[in-house]
Amino acid sequence: MTTTYFSDLIVEFLHQQDIDTVVFNPGASFRGVHDSLVHAENAGIAPDIVMACHEEIAVAIAHGYHKASGRHMGVFVHANVGLLHASMAIFNAWCDRVPLFILGGNGPVDAGKRRPWIDWIHTSQNIESVVKDYVKWCDQPIGQRATVESLTRAFKLMNTPMHAPVFVALDFDTQEEPLREGVRLLPAGATEPTRLPPLDQETLGYLSERLLASRMPVLIVDFSGRDPRTVAPLVALAEALGLAVVDRGNRLNFPNTHPLNVSHTGTEVLADADLVIALEVQDLVGALGAFLPLTNQGTPANGAELVTIGFNELLTSKWAADYQQFVPVDRSIAADTGASIAALRSLAEDPAGPFATEAFTERRTERTETLAAVHTRARAQWSLQSQELKNREHIHVAGALDEIHRAVRDEEWVLTNTGSLTIDGWVKKLWPLERPGSYLGLNGGGGLGYGLGASVGAALAHREDDTLCIDLQADGDFLYTPSALWTLAAQDAPLLVVVMNNRLYLNSTQHAERIAGHRDRDIDRAHIATSFYDHPVDFVSMARSYGVHALPRVEKIGDVAPTIREAVAHLKAHRKPVLVEILMD
The missing domain is CATH 3.40.50.970 (Thiamin diphosphate (ThDP)-binding fold, Pyr/PP domains)
Structure with a gap:
Protein backbone atom coordinates (compact mmCIF):
# COMPACT_ATOMS: atom_id res chain seq x y z
CA MET A 1 0.00 0.00 0.00
CA THR A 2 1.37 3.40 -0.99
CA THR A 3 1.99 5.75 1.93
CA THR A 4 0.32 9.17 1.78
CA TYR A 5 2.32 11.98 3.34
CA PHE A 6 1.09 15.27 4.73
CA SER A 7 2.80 17.10 1.85
CA ASP A 8 0.48 15.18 -0.49
CA LEU A 9 -2.44 16.76 1.34
CA ILE A 10 -0.93 20.21 0.75
CA VAL A 11 -0.90 19.47 -2.98
CA GLU A 12 -4.52 18.33 -2.67
CA PHE A 13 -5.34 21.68 -1.02
CA LEU A 14 -3.78 23.59 -3.93
CA HIS A 15 -5.90 21.55 -6.34
CA GLN A 16 -9.02 22.08 -4.22
CA GLN A 17 -8.52 25.85 -4.45
CA ASP A 18 -7.99 25.76 -8.24
CA ILE A 19 -4.31 26.70 -8.10
CA ASP A 20 -3.06 25.20 -11.33
CA THR A 21 0.48 26.63 -11.22
CA VAL A 22 3.11 27.14 -8.53
CA VAL A 23 6.37 29.03 -8.79
CA PHE A 24 9.55 28.72 -6.76
CA ASN A 25 13.29 28.62 -6.58
CA PRO A 26 13.93 25.15 -5.14
CA GLY A 27 14.87 24.83 -1.48
CA ALA A 28 15.39 21.86 0.84
CA SER A 29 13.08 23.27 3.51
CA PHE A 30 10.05 22.40 1.37
CA ARG A 31 11.49 19.25 -0.17
CA GLY A 32 8.51 17.26 1.13
CA VAL A 33 6.07 19.40 -0.84
CA HIS A 34 8.41 19.43 -3.84
CA ASP A 35 8.38 15.63 -3.89
CA SER A 36 4.60 15.58 -3.68
CA LEU A 37 4.33 18.07 -6.57
CA VAL A 38 6.36 15.84 -8.87
CA HIS A 39 5.14 12.46 -7.53
CA ALA A 40 3.67 10.44 -10.41
CA GLU A 41 0.58 9.39 -8.44
CA ASN A 42 -0.28 13.08 -7.86
CA ALA A 43 -0.05 13.94 -11.56
CA GLY A 44 -3.82 14.29 -11.86
CA ILE A 45 -4.05 17.00 -9.22
CA ALA A 46 -0.60 18.58 -8.95
CA PRO A 47 -0.24 22.10 -10.34
CA ASP A 48 2.33 22.88 -13.00
CA ILE A 49 5.71 24.11 -11.75
CA VAL A 50 7.44 27.29 -12.89
CA MET A 51 11.05 27.42 -11.71
CA ALA A 52 12.66 30.79 -11.03
CA CYS A 53 16.29 31.61 -10.30
CA HIS A 54 15.52 33.89 -7.35
CA GLU A 55 12.69 34.18 -4.84
CA GLU A 56 12.16 37.85 -5.68
CA ILE A 57 11.49 36.80 -9.26
CA ALA A 58 9.18 33.97 -8.15
CA VAL A 59 6.97 36.33 -6.14
CA ALA A 60 6.95 38.90 -8.96
CA ILE A 61 5.85 36.20 -11.42
CA ALA A 62 2.87 35.34 -9.21
CA HIS A 63 2.19 39.08 -8.78
CA GLY A 64 1.99 39.68 -12.53
CA TYR A 65 0.06 36.47 -13.13
CA HIS A 66 -2.70 37.53 -10.75
CA LYS A 67 -2.94 41.05 -12.14
CA ALA A 68 -3.27 39.67 -15.66
CA SER A 69 -5.74 36.89 -14.92
CA GLY A 70 -7.32 37.28 -11.49
CA ARG A 71 -6.12 33.75 -10.76
CA HIS A 72 -3.70 32.61 -8.07
CA MET A 73 -0.27 31.12 -8.62
CA GLY A 74 1.06 29.54 -5.45
CA VAL A 75 4.53 30.62 -4.31
CA PHE A 76 6.97 28.53 -2.27
CA VAL A 77 10.02 30.10 -0.64
CA HIS A 78 12.96 28.46 1.12
CA ALA A 79 13.41 28.84 4.89
CA ASN A 80 14.54 32.26 6.12
CA VAL A 81 17.13 32.94 3.37
CA GLY A 82 14.50 32.43 0.67
CA LEU A 83 11.97 34.52 2.56
CA LEU A 84 14.52 37.30 2.96
CA HIS A 85 15.16 37.22 -0.80
CA ALA A 86 11.41 37.30 -1.44
CA SER A 87 10.66 40.10 1.02
CA MET A 88 11.07 43.00 -1.42
CA ALA A 89 8.67 41.48 -3.92
CA ILE A 90 6.19 40.71 -1.12
CA PHE A 91 6.33 44.37 -0.10
CA ASN A 92 5.58 45.39 -3.69
CA ALA A 93 2.53 43.14 -3.70
CA TRP A 94 1.42 44.51 -0.32
CA CYS A 95 1.52 48.11 -1.56
CA ASP A 96 -0.15 47.01 -4.81
CA ARG A 97 -2.91 45.27 -2.84
CA VAL A 98 -2.44 41.97 -4.69
CA PRO A 99 -3.43 38.73 -2.92
CA LEU A 100 -0.55 36.24 -3.05
CA PHE A 101 -0.54 32.80 -1.45
CA ILE A 102 3.02 32.39 -0.17
CA LEU A 103 4.15 29.22 1.61
CA GLY A 104 7.58 28.97 3.17
CA GLY A 105 9.66 26.10 4.42
CA ASN A 106 11.04 26.14 7.96
CA GLY A 107 12.58 23.87 10.51
CA PRO A 108 12.31 21.28 11.79
CA VAL A 109 11.16 23.41 14.71
CA ASP A 110 11.78 20.39 16.96
CA ALA A 111 15.52 20.89 17.49
CA GLY A 112 16.01 17.20 18.18
CA LYS A 113 15.20 16.43 14.55
CA ARG A 114 17.60 18.89 12.95
CA ARG A 115 20.58 17.88 10.86
CA PRO A 116 23.89 19.48 11.84
CA TRP A 117 24.60 23.01 10.60
CA ILE A 118 22.13 23.59 7.74
CA ASP A 119 18.90 22.80 9.62
CA TRP A 120 20.04 25.07 12.43
CA ILE A 121 20.83 28.12 10.33
CA HIS A 122 17.70 27.60 8.18
CA THR A 123 15.29 27.28 11.08
CA SER A 124 13.75 30.37 12.65
CA GLN A 125 11.58 31.09 15.61
CA ASN A 126 8.65 33.17 14.37
CA ILE A 127 9.96 33.03 10.82
CA GLU A 128 6.96 35.07 9.71
CA SER A 129 8.35 38.08 11.59
CA VAL A 130 10.46 38.81 8.49
CA VAL A 131 7.31 39.87 6.59
CA LYS A 132 4.59 40.13 9.23
CA ASP A 133 4.27 43.90 8.87
CA TYR A 134 3.48 43.77 5.16
CA VAL A 135 1.34 40.69 4.77
CA LYS A 136 -2.31 40.55 5.69
CA TRP A 137 -1.93 37.46 7.85
CA CYS A 138 0.83 35.00 8.68
CA ASP A 139 1.30 31.90 10.77
CA GLN A 140 3.84 29.26 11.77
CA PRO A 141 1.64 26.23 12.54
CA ILE A 142 3.08 23.07 14.06
CA GLY A 143 1.28 19.83 13.35
CA GLN A 144 -0.97 18.59 10.59
CA ARG A 145 -4.41 19.75 11.77
CA ALA A 146 -3.08 23.21 12.63
CA THR A 147 -1.47 23.52 9.20
CA VAL A 148 -4.69 22.59 7.37
CA GLU A 149 -6.52 25.28 9.33
CA SER A 150 -3.81 27.86 8.66
CA LEU A 151 -3.81 27.20 4.92
CA THR A 152 -7.59 27.57 4.82
CA ARG A 153 -7.64 30.75 6.90
CA ALA A 154 -4.82 32.31 4.85
CA PHE A 155 -6.57 31.65 1.54
CA LYS A 156 -9.82 33.12 2.82
CA LEU A 157 -8.22 36.22 4.30
CA MET A 158 -6.09 37.16 1.31
CA ASN A 159 -9.20 37.32 -0.91
CA THR A 160 -11.28 39.29 1.59
CA PRO A 161 -11.06 43.06 1.01
CA MET A 162 -8.58 44.63 1.36
CA HIS A 163 -6.64 42.10 -0.72
CA ALA A 164 -3.01 41.47 0.19
CA PRO A 165 -0.39 38.69 0.42
CA VAL A 166 -0.45 36.06 3.17
CA PHE A 167 2.34 33.82 4.43
CA VAL A 168 2.24 30.39 6.08
CA ALA A 169 5.40 28.59 7.22
CA LEU A 170 5.40 24.83 6.64
CA ASP A 171 7.38 22.91 9.23
CA PHE A 172 9.96 20.65 7.61
CA ASP A 173 9.11 17.68 9.82
CA THR A 174 5.32 18.09 9.49
CA GLN A 175 5.58 18.08 5.69
CA GLU A 176 7.44 14.78 5.66
CA GLU A 177 5.24 12.90 8.16
CA PRO A 178 2.84 10.22 6.92
CA LEU A 179 -0.69 11.61 6.84
CA ARG A 180 -2.29 10.95 10.20
CA GLU A 181 -5.63 9.20 10.49
CA GLY A 182 -8.54 11.60 10.45
CA VAL A 183 -6.57 14.57 9.07
CA ARG A 184 -8.38 15.92 6.02
CA LEU A 185 -9.06 19.16 4.25
CA LEU A 186 -11.90 21.42 5.23
CA PRO A 187 -14.66 21.90 2.61
CA ALA A 188 -13.57 23.89 -0.46
CA GLY A 189 -16.15 26.57 0.31
CA ALA A 190 -14.50 27.33 3.65
CA THR A 191 -12.15 29.72 1.86
CA GLU A 192 -14.96 31.84 0.40
CA PRO A 193 -14.01 35.45 1.20
CA THR A 194 -16.05 37.64 3.48
CA ARG A 195 -17.84 40.19 1.34
CA LEU A 196 -18.56 43.84 1.96
CA PRO A 197 -22.07 45.19 1.36
CA PRO A 198 -22.93 47.78 -1.31
CA LEU A 199 -23.85 51.35 -0.43
CA ASP A 200 -26.84 51.50 1.87
CA GLN A 201 -29.89 53.65 1.19
CA GLU A 202 -28.86 56.37 3.64
CA THR A 203 -25.47 56.72 1.96
CA LEU A 204 -27.04 56.70 -1.50
CA GLY A 205 -29.34 59.50 -0.39
CA TYR A 206 -26.41 61.47 0.99
CA LEU A 207 -24.40 61.11 -2.23
CA SER A 208 -27.43 61.92 -4.36
CA GLU A 209 -27.96 65.21 -2.52
CA ARG A 210 -24.30 66.20 -2.86
CA LEU A 211 -24.12 65.29 -6.54
CA LEU A 212 -27.29 67.21 -7.33
CA ALA A 213 -25.95 70.31 -5.60
CA SER A 214 -22.43 70.15 -7.02
CA ARG A 215 -21.29 72.46 -9.81
CA MET A 216 -18.09 70.52 -10.56
CA PRO A 217 -18.06 67.00 -9.07
CA VAL A 218 -14.79 65.11 -9.52
CA LEU A 219 -14.38 61.33 -9.35
CA ILE A 220 -10.86 60.10 -8.53
CA VAL A 221 -10.14 56.43 -9.25
CA ASP A 222 -7.03 54.43 -8.46
CA PHE A 223 -7.47 50.69 -7.84
CA SER A 224 -11.09 50.00 -8.84
CA GLY A 225 -9.96 48.51 -12.14
CA ARG A 226 -8.33 45.57 -10.36
CA ASP A 227 -11.70 44.03 -11.21
CA PRO A 228 -12.00 44.71 -14.96
CA ARG A 229 -15.77 44.28 -14.72
CA THR A 230 -16.04 47.67 -12.99
CA VAL A 231 -14.74 49.68 -15.96
CA ALA A 232 -17.83 49.76 -18.19
CA PRO A 233 -20.29 50.51 -15.34
CA LEU A 234 -17.97 53.26 -14.09
CA VAL A 235 -17.97 54.85 -17.54
CA ALA A 236 -21.76 54.70 -17.64
CA LEU A 237 -21.95 56.29 -14.17
CA ALA A 238 -19.61 59.13 -15.12
CA GLU A 239 -21.58 59.81 -18.29
CA ALA A 240 -24.91 59.76 -16.48
CA LEU A 241 -23.69 62.34 -13.95
CA GLY A 242 -21.22 64.31 -16.08
CA LEU A 243 -18.34 63.63 -13.69
CA ALA A 244 -14.82 64.88 -14.24
CA VAL A 245 -12.64 61.78 -13.88
CA VAL A 246 -9.08 61.81 -12.57
CA ASP A 247 -7.45 58.38 -12.89
CA ARG A 248 -4.43 57.81 -10.64
CA GLY A 249 -3.72 54.76 -12.75
CA ASN A 250 -2.66 51.94 -10.46
CA ARG A 251 -4.89 49.88 -12.76
CA LEU A 252 -6.88 50.61 -15.89
CA ASN A 253 -9.85 52.08 -14.09
CA PHE A 254 -11.33 54.35 -16.77
CA PRO A 255 -10.45 54.72 -20.48
CA ASN A 256 -7.88 57.49 -20.91
CA THR A 257 -9.40 58.39 -24.29
CA HIS A 258 -12.83 59.08 -22.84
CA PRO A 259 -13.74 62.79 -23.03
CA LEU A 260 -14.57 62.92 -19.30
CA ASN A 261 -11.07 61.73 -18.38
CA VAL A 262 -9.06 64.86 -17.54
CA SER A 263 -6.14 63.11 -15.81
CA HIS A 264 -2.72 64.79 -16.21
CA THR A 265 -4.24 67.82 -17.94
CA GLY A 266 -3.28 70.30 -15.22
CA THR A 267 -6.44 72.12 -16.16
CA GLU A 268 -7.81 75.03 -14.18
CA VAL A 269 -11.35 73.85 -14.72
CA LEU A 270 -10.96 71.45 -11.78
CA ALA A 271 -10.02 74.33 -9.50
CA ASP A 272 -13.79 74.83 -9.20
CA ALA A 273 -14.30 71.32 -7.83
CA ASP A 274 -16.76 71.45 -4.94
CA LEU A 275 -17.28 67.71 -4.44
CA VAL A 276 -14.60 65.03 -4.72
CA ILE A 277 -15.46 61.33 -4.54
CA ALA A 278 -12.35 59.16 -4.21
CA LEU A 279 -12.95 55.53 -5.19
CA GLU A 280 -10.27 53.11 -3.93
CA VAL A 281 -7.65 55.86 -3.82
CA GLN A 282 -4.45 55.07 -1.94
CA ASP A 283 -2.66 58.44 -1.87
CA LEU A 284 -5.47 60.93 -1.39
CA VAL A 285 -3.21 63.94 -0.79
CA GLY A 286 -1.24 63.24 -3.94
CA ALA A 287 -4.44 62.79 -5.92
CA LEU A 288 -6.03 66.00 -4.65
CA GLY A 289 -2.84 68.01 -4.96
CA ALA A 290 -2.67 67.24 -8.67
CA PHE A 291 -5.52 69.66 -9.32
CA LEU A 292 -6.35 71.57 -6.11
CA PRO A 293 -4.42 73.76 -3.66
CA LEU A 294 -4.43 72.02 -0.27
CA THR A 295 -4.30 73.01 3.37
CA ASN A 296 -1.57 71.53 5.59
CA GLN A 297 -4.14 68.91 6.62
CA GLY A 298 -4.39 67.69 3.04
CA THR A 299 -7.90 69.02 2.49
CA PRO A 300 -8.91 71.27 -0.45
CA ALA A 301 -8.23 74.93 0.33
CA ASN A 302 -11.43 75.86 -1.53
CA GLY A 303 -13.54 73.85 0.91
CA ALA A 304 -14.57 71.12 -1.53
CA GLU A 305 -16.38 68.26 0.18
CA LEU A 306 -14.46 64.97 0.33
CA VAL A 307 -15.99 61.48 0.25
CA THR A 308 -13.96 58.27 0.10
CA ILE A 309 -15.25 54.85 -0.91
CA GLY A 310 -12.86 51.97 -0.43
CA PHE A 311 -11.03 49.70 1.98
CA ASN A 312 -7.84 51.54 2.95
CA GLU A 313 -8.75 51.73 6.63
CA LEU A 314 -9.36 47.98 6.70
CA LEU A 315 -5.68 47.18 6.16
CA THR A 316 -2.81 49.22 7.58
CA SER A 317 0.77 48.31 8.38
CA LYS A 318 2.40 49.27 11.67
CA TRP A 319 5.76 49.29 9.88
CA ALA A 320 5.28 50.92 6.47
CA ALA A 321 3.46 54.21 5.97
CA ASP A 322 1.93 53.15 2.67
CA TYR A 323 -1.40 54.29 4.11
CA GLN A 324 -0.22 57.85 3.29
CA GLN A 325 -1.08 61.12 5.03
CA PHE A 326 -4.23 61.16 7.15
CA VAL A 327 -6.92 63.37 5.61
CA PRO A 328 -9.98 64.43 7.64
CA VAL A 329 -12.60 63.67 4.97
CA ASP A 330 -16.28 64.52 5.24
CA ARG A 331 -17.38 60.92 4.91
CA SER A 332 -15.47 57.63 4.66
CA ILE A 333 -17.40 54.65 3.30
CA ALA A 334 -16.38 50.99 3.28
CA ALA A 335 -18.43 49.14 0.69
CA ASP A 336 -18.07 46.68 -2.17
CA THR A 337 -16.72 48.58 -5.17
CA GLY A 338 -18.60 46.85 -7.98
CA ALA A 339 -21.91 46.81 -6.13
CA SER A 340 -21.52 50.44 -5.10
CA ILE A 341 -20.87 51.56 -8.67
CA ALA A 342 -23.91 49.58 -9.79
CA ALA A 343 -26.13 51.16 -7.12
CA LEU A 344 -25.01 54.69 -7.99
CA ARG A 345 -25.41 54.02 -11.69
CA SER A 346 -28.95 52.70 -11.20
CA LEU A 347 -29.84 55.84 -9.26
CA ALA A 348 -28.20 58.15 -11.83
CA GLU A 349 -29.94 56.49 -14.81
CA ASP A 350 -33.38 56.15 -13.21
CA PRO A 351 -35.76 57.98 -15.60
CA ALA A 352 -37.93 58.90 -12.63
CA GLY A 353 -35.03 59.55 -10.27
CA PRO A 354 -33.50 62.74 -8.87
CA PHE A 355 -31.11 63.21 -11.83
CA ALA A 356 -33.82 63.14 -14.50
CA THR A 357 -34.74 66.81 -14.12
CA GLU A 358 -34.27 69.28 -16.96
CA ALA A 359 -32.13 71.54 -14.79
CA PHE A 360 -29.66 68.77 -13.96
CA THR A 361 -29.58 67.55 -17.56
CA GLU A 362 -28.65 71.02 -18.81
CA ARG A 363 -25.93 71.40 -16.18
CA ARG A 364 -24.54 67.94 -16.97
CA THR A 365 -24.45 68.67 -20.70
CA GLU A 366 -22.63 71.97 -20.20
CA ARG A 367 -20.11 70.36 -17.84
CA THR A 368 -19.54 67.42 -20.17
CA GLU A 369 -18.80 69.72 -23.11
CA THR A 370 -16.35 71.77 -21.04
CA LEU A 371 -14.49 68.68 -19.86
CA ALA A 372 -14.43 67.15 -23.34
CA ALA A 373 -12.81 70.29 -24.75
CA VAL A 374 -10.10 70.16 -22.08
CA HIS A 375 -9.51 66.46 -22.73
CA THR A 376 -9.27 66.87 -26.51
CA ARG A 377 -6.90 69.85 -26.27
CA ALA A 378 -4.57 68.05 -23.85
CA ARG A 379 -4.31 64.87 -25.92
CA ALA A 380 -3.60 66.90 -29.06
CA GLN A 381 -0.82 68.76 -27.25
CA TRP A 382 0.74 65.53 -25.98
CA SER A 383 0.69 64.05 -29.47
CA LEU A 384 2.32 67.17 -30.89
CA GLN A 385 4.99 67.06 -28.19
CA SER A 386 5.87 63.48 -29.01
CA GLN A 387 6.22 64.32 -32.70
CA GLU A 388 8.49 67.29 -31.96
CA LEU A 389 10.64 65.16 -29.66
Missing part, protein backbone atom coordinates in the same frame (compact mmCIF):
# COMPACT_ATOMS: atom_id res chain seq x y z
CA LYS A 390 11.29 62.73 -32.51
CA ASN A 391 13.47 65.41 -34.10
CA ARG A 392 16.12 65.11 -31.38
CA GLU A 393 19.50 63.62 -32.19
CA HIS A 394 19.04 60.87 -29.62
CA ILE A 395 15.84 58.92 -29.06
CA HIS A 396 13.51 60.49 -26.48
CA VAL A 397 11.21 58.24 -24.45
CA ALA A 398 8.04 59.97 -25.74
CA GLY A 399 9.05 59.54 -29.36
CA ALA A 400 9.99 55.90 -28.79
CA LEU A 401 6.69 55.13 -27.09
CA ASP A 402 4.71 56.73 -29.90
CA GLU A 403 6.61 54.68 -32.47
CA ILE A 404 6.18 51.46 -30.48
CA HIS A 405 2.45 52.05 -30.36
CA ARG A 406 2.33 52.70 -34.10
CA ALA A 407 3.88 49.26 -34.61
CA VAL A 408 1.45 47.37 -32.32
CA ARG A 409 -1.75 49.39 -32.57
CA ASP A 410 -3.54 46.75 -34.64
CA GLU A 411 -2.74 44.00 -32.12
CA GLU A 412 -4.71 43.12 -29.00
CA TRP A 413 -1.95 44.10 -26.59
CA VAL A 414 -1.54 44.15 -22.83
CA LEU A 415 1.03 46.38 -21.16
CA THR A 416 2.39 44.07 -18.50
CA ASN A 417 4.77 46.69 -17.07
CA THR A 418 5.64 50.28 -17.84
CA GLY A 419 8.98 50.32 -16.11
CA SER A 420 9.28 53.73 -14.51
CA LEU A 421 7.27 56.82 -13.67
CA THR A 422 8.72 58.55 -16.73
CA ILE A 423 7.74 55.77 -19.14
CA ASP A 424 4.40 55.28 -17.40
CA GLY A 425 3.54 58.97 -17.58
CA TRP A 426 4.08 59.15 -21.34
CA VAL A 427 2.22 55.88 -21.90
CA LYS A 428 -0.86 57.35 -20.24
CA LYS A 429 -0.62 60.41 -22.48
CA LEU A 430 0.09 58.68 -25.78
CA TRP A 431 -1.32 55.13 -25.73
CA PRO A 432 -5.08 54.47 -25.87
CA LEU A 433 -5.68 52.62 -22.60
CA GLU A 434 -9.25 51.52 -23.18
CA ARG A 435 -9.72 47.77 -22.87
CA PRO A 436 -10.20 46.56 -19.28
CA GLY A 437 -7.10 44.66 -18.20
CA SER A 438 -4.90 46.02 -21.01
CA TYR A 439 -2.74 48.01 -18.58
CA LEU A 440 -1.54 46.30 -15.39
CA GLY A 441 0.06 49.22 -13.55
CA LEU A 442 3.36 49.73 -11.79
CA ASN A 443 5.04 47.73 -9.03
CA GLY A 444 3.17 49.04 -5.98
CA GLY A 445 6.05 49.46 -3.55
CA GLY A 446 8.57 51.32 -5.70
CA GLY A 447 10.95 48.37 -5.47
CA LEU A 448 13.17 47.76 -8.47
CA GLY A 449 13.33 44.21 -9.81
CA TYR A 450 9.59 43.85 -10.38
CA GLY A 451 9.13 44.42 -14.11
CA LEU A 452 10.59 41.40 -15.86
CA GLY A 453 9.30 38.82 -13.36
CA ALA A 454 5.80 40.31 -13.27
CA SER A 455 5.76 40.41 -17.07
CA VAL A 456 6.73 36.74 -17.26
CA GLY A 457 3.78 35.99 -14.97
CA ALA A 458 1.40 38.06 -17.10
CA ALA A 459 2.63 36.38 -20.29
CA LEU A 460 2.07 32.95 -18.70
CA ALA A 461 -1.49 34.03 -17.87
CA HIS A 462 -2.02 34.80 -21.58
CA ARG A 463 -0.06 31.85 -22.96
CA GLU A 464 -3.15 30.13 -24.36
CA ASP A 465 -4.57 33.16 -26.21
CA ASP A 466 -3.37 35.56 -28.91
CA THR A 467 -2.81 38.57 -26.66
CA LEU A 468 0.44 40.44 -27.31
CA CYS A 469 2.03 40.98 -23.89
CA ILE A 470 4.44 43.94 -23.89
CA ASP A 471 6.94 44.74 -21.16
CA LEU A 472 8.19 48.33 -21.45
CA GLN A 473 11.24 47.52 -19.39
CA ALA A 474 13.45 50.12 -17.70
CA ASP A 475 17.11 49.13 -17.82
CA GLY A 476 17.84 49.80 -14.15
CA ASP A 477 14.91 47.65 -13.00
CA PHE A 478 16.02 44.91 -15.42
CA LEU A 479 19.48 44.67 -13.86
CA TYR A 480 18.06 43.77 -10.45
CA THR A 481 16.61 40.46 -11.69
CA PRO A 482 18.13 39.60 -15.09
CA SER A 483 17.93 35.86 -14.43
CA ALA A 484 14.18 36.15 -14.98
CA LEU A 485 15.27 35.73 -18.62
CA TRP A 486 15.98 32.08 -17.82
CA THR A 487 12.38 31.45 -16.73
CA LEU A 488 11.11 33.49 -19.67
CA ALA A 489 13.01 31.26 -22.10
CA ALA A 490 12.42 27.99 -20.24
CA GLN A 491 8.66 28.59 -20.20
CA ASP A 492 8.51 29.93 -23.78
CA ALA A 493 6.39 32.73 -22.36
CA PRO A 494 5.13 34.82 -25.32
CA LEU A 495 6.40 38.21 -24.15
CA LEU A 496 7.80 41.19 -26.05
CA VAL A 497 10.44 42.80 -23.83
CA VAL A 498 11.33 46.32 -24.93
CA VAL A 499 14.33 47.54 -22.94
CA MET A 500 14.14 51.33 -22.68
CA ASN A 501 17.85 51.83 -22.09
CA ASN A 502 18.96 55.32 -21.04
CA ARG A 503 22.01 53.89 -19.24
CA LEU A 504 20.92 55.68 -16.09
CA TYR A 505 19.18 55.33 -12.81
CA LEU A 506 17.24 58.38 -13.99
CA ASN A 507 15.42 59.16 -10.75
CA SER A 508 18.68 59.07 -8.79
CA THR A 509 20.39 61.23 -11.40
CA GLN A 510 17.59 63.78 -11.20
CA HIS A 511 17.87 63.89 -7.41
CA ALA A 512 21.64 64.33 -7.70
CA GLU A 513 21.12 67.24 -10.12
CA ARG A 514 18.51 68.77 -7.84
CA ILE A 515 20.64 68.71 -4.69
CA ALA A 516 23.69 69.97 -6.58
CA GLY A 517 21.61 72.83 -7.95
CA HIS A 518 20.26 73.72 -4.52
CA ARG A 519 23.83 73.83 -3.21
CA ASP A 520 25.15 75.75 -6.23
CA ARG A 521 27.46 72.88 -7.17
CA ASP A 522 28.36 71.27 -10.50
CA ILE A 523 25.31 69.36 -11.76
CA ASP A 524 27.42 67.82 -14.54
CA ARG A 525 28.77 65.41 -11.92
CA ALA A 526 25.29 64.05 -11.15
CA HIS A 527 25.85 61.01 -13.38
CA ILE A 528 28.65 59.69 -11.14
CA ALA A 529 27.47 56.45 -9.49
CA THR A 530 24.02 56.86 -11.06
CA SER A 531 24.84 55.88 -14.65
CA PHE A 532 26.22 53.06 -16.79
CA TYR A 533 27.96 55.36 -19.26
CA ASP A 534 31.45 54.01 -18.57
CA HIS A 535 30.45 50.33 -18.49
CA PRO A 536 27.27 49.93 -20.58
CA VAL A 537 25.30 46.70 -20.54
CA ASP A 538 24.61 44.78 -23.74
CA PHE A 539 21.05 43.60 -23.18
CA VAL A 540 20.86 41.96 -26.61
CA SER A 541 23.80 39.65 -25.86
CA MET A 542 22.46 38.99 -22.38
CA ALA A 543 19.08 37.90 -23.73
CA ARG A 544 20.65 35.66 -26.34
CA SER A 545 22.83 34.00 -23.71
CA TYR A 546 19.66 32.91 -21.91
CA GLY A 547 18.10 31.63 -25.13
CA VAL A 548 15.76 34.56 -25.76
CA HIS A 549 15.50 35.78 -29.36
CA ALA A 550 16.83 39.36 -29.51
CA LEU A 551 17.04 41.78 -32.44
CA PRO A 552 19.93 44.21 -33.01
CA ARG A 553 19.87 47.25 -30.73
CA VAL A 554 17.87 50.24 -32.00
CA GLU A 555 19.70 53.60 -31.95
CA LYS A 556 17.63 55.73 -34.40
CA ILE A 557 14.01 56.79 -34.02
CA GLY A 558 13.21 55.70 -37.58
CA ASP A 559 14.20 52.11 -36.73
CA VAL A 560 11.91 51.76 -33.71
CA ALA A 561 8.63 50.86 -35.44
CA PRO A 562 10.16 48.51 -38.07
CA THR A 563 12.11 46.63 -35.39
CA ILE A 564 9.07 46.27 -33.15
CA ARG A 565 7.04 44.98 -36.10
CA GLU A 566 9.73 42.40 -36.83
CA ALA A 567 9.76 41.35 -33.17
CA VAL A 568 5.97 41.01 -33.10
CA ALA A 569 5.98 38.93 -36.27
CA HIS A 570 8.56 36.56 -34.77
CA LEU A 571 6.62 36.27 -31.51
CA LYS A 572 3.36 35.53 -33.30
CA ALA A 573 4.98 32.98 -35.58
CA HIS A 574 6.77 31.08 -32.81
CA ARG A 575 4.84 32.07 -29.62
CA LYS A 576 8.17 32.59 -27.89
CA PRO A 577 9.71 35.65 -26.19
CA VAL A 578 11.53 38.37 -28.09
CA LEU A 579 13.68 41.22 -26.76
CA VAL A 580 14.29 44.62 -28.34
CA GLU A 581 16.74 47.10 -26.84
CA ILE A 582 16.27 50.81 -27.58
CA LEU A 583 19.13 53.17 -26.72
CA MET A 584 17.72 56.55 -25.68
CA ASP A 585 18.32 59.75 -23.77
